[in-house]
Amino acid sequence: MAVLKKIVLLFSTIFILVASTNTNLIKASLFSLIVELLERDNPYVQVYIDSKEYKDIPKYVKKYKFTQNCLDADILFVDKLSELPKECIYEHKVFVTRYIDFIKNKDKVIGAFFWQKGRPTIIFNKQMLDYFGITLPPKYSKYID
């Protein structure tokens, strides 16, 4: 009976957590999907985050390792590319979270998440996908720029 009570308590805790963090949960799902698409064959993905939009993601995603050092990361999520050390930009898959950074750095970033016309938008940069030899499944072709 005590075990049953604990299970009920545990599941209600999860339910409350999930309900109160709906936005973060969706963002975490989007984040996971992006990482999954860009690092399909890498079982030990390391991620670096310097973004207001994604700063809470590590609380919700346990599958990947989050690092404070951008040099160690396979994928970087950043608001401003200009605040990233140069050595972290090249040879890294950088995902920006501001439209202006995407437009200005199309030759450096692999993709972007931003708002456009009141809707959240994700764009993958074809040039950089080719550079890293990544092929996305055909159903994502409309997200490739």
Next chain:
Amino acid sequence: MRVRLVGSILATAVTLYGAGLELDALLGQLQQVEDLSKKTIRESAGYVITYTRQDLDRMRIKSLKEILERLPFFRYNEDQNGLTDLLYVPFQPTQHGQIKLYIDDKEASDGLFGNSLQVFSEMDLSYIDHIEIYLGAVSFTLGTEPALTIIKLYTKDPARENSDTLDISGGSYGKKDVTFLSAKELESGKYLAYFNHRDLRRKKIHYKSVTLSRDKKFDVSYFTYYKGHLRYELFASRLDVHPFTAGALDLQPSYALISTRDFYTGLHYFDPQRGWKSYVYFTYSNVWENEEDEEILGVLPQKSFPFIRPYKSHRFKAASAVLESELSKKMQLGKKWSVLLGAIGKVKNFEFLINRFDDLDLSHPPYNQEKLLTAYMESSYLFNDKNIAIVSLKKDRYFENGPVKNYNQKMIRLGYVYNSKKFVTKMFYGEADLKPSPMQIIESLSSTDLDKQKYRVYALELQRKRQNSKLSLFYTKMNVQKLIVRDVKKMRLVNLSHALEFDSLDLRYRYHFDLYNTMEVDGFVVHPRYNNDRASGNLFGAHIVLYNRYKNFDFYNALVYRKWTRSQGSGIDYSFTIDYKYSKDLHFYLKGINVFDSAITTDYYGYDLAKSKILELPDVSVIDRQFLVGMEWQF
């Protein structure tokens, strides 16, 4: 151990959640949960109806009129100038303070006339993100002059636009519309620039020997720039109106034109962490009116026999300038108590530069300035996470110049809100004064002093929330004393000596079939009473609205029904929008409004002085039957 376990189960839930849903669906869900209306809505302010960005986009909304038409407790109506007046009654003054319009925190109004809907209701809304309507008299917004219904338009957030958009449309009667909007996030700061030219051609009404027009031409530009906690705004508009009967006594003006210019600029400061909010705005408005009639355009009251003076032409030019500033601070006292304190200062200058009735010059009246000082406080106490009590107090002191007495206004509101996961209950009691507008005061300068109107309101809302639906029942009882009306026989404004009472009930249900398919059903009844006797029959209204998506098509269908007073009759309006997404950057759309030409109509009245007979212009459609095709190109 437990934290780890919860973490890993959450992680699994996230993975399953992500894998199970397509990217499209996740982006759609994010759009809904991050909708800006969720950040601005003040549930504790009363009964609120929201039109989200998604709703407005799918309607391809062209003007506020499309929303006003289905506002509970009202019917859409227009005055003798063909301008929006939801409370229009023939020969009666505009009830200026009943409905107020705000664009973000700025009251969209000039200092003189006060009824901002007249100018804004047919304007383009492309720079507006979402709309909140606070109904039912206790839905006061603190820090503003009092109003019984508040319509708040929130401008688009440039950081959520990041695009340049051109929208071109045209339709029935030769209507033309061109809109350009550019909004982007910059390295530091963000901006929105907007321009609209609208040639709004309306259905012509033929009456005896004249053709009456309600055509309007708008040129509107708006610019805003954000940097840190600061925001700068600049708005300029020009509106030319063919004013229908223009108030001509015989309903047949030979010439009539109204032209207005509105301009405002302001600086806004908002620090959400520290709770400070402040703004300063300067508004300047100009209005010209030229009206002529071959017979008698109107009459002026005279103190001696024959007690009226007929005139054939009226030339009018007025200007008003308003400088206003507000400072407020929100404080959290412990975990349960929050207090909002604020003060407003406002100086309104207005002048009748020209006011000629034939050769009689009534320009430059001795009253041309009003100053306002306001202090307000709102305090809420959280008993626990479900129960909250709210007290709001506001005091306005108006300093009038010339022969006009000063006015005091007070507002009190007491409220209780119960908010659980499934149920919401809101109870409010409110009292508010509403002083006469400068225009009403000017009209009464040579007669009696007008007293302030008094409103007392009780309201109750019950809500049932589910994951995909919301059901609301809203009841309000309003008592109005000293309402300002025109005594037609004495040709002057007076305060009614008896009270008016209104009982109103609204039932609203919104159901989301999925992310892109939604239904909204609403029905209301208003029971007006006049000095405790029934003034007229009950007023009824209902609507059903459907938002649907199929492949690249978005559909909006609305059916709006109104059954009003015996003289105003009833009507049903079917409107639709079909939006076709040709590509990511290009949309085509088709709109139909009042498709069956069966919406509720209005009767207009005049008077034949020679025959001492009432003239009637019946069944004028205030919502034209019209079709519109357009394209939106994002580049």
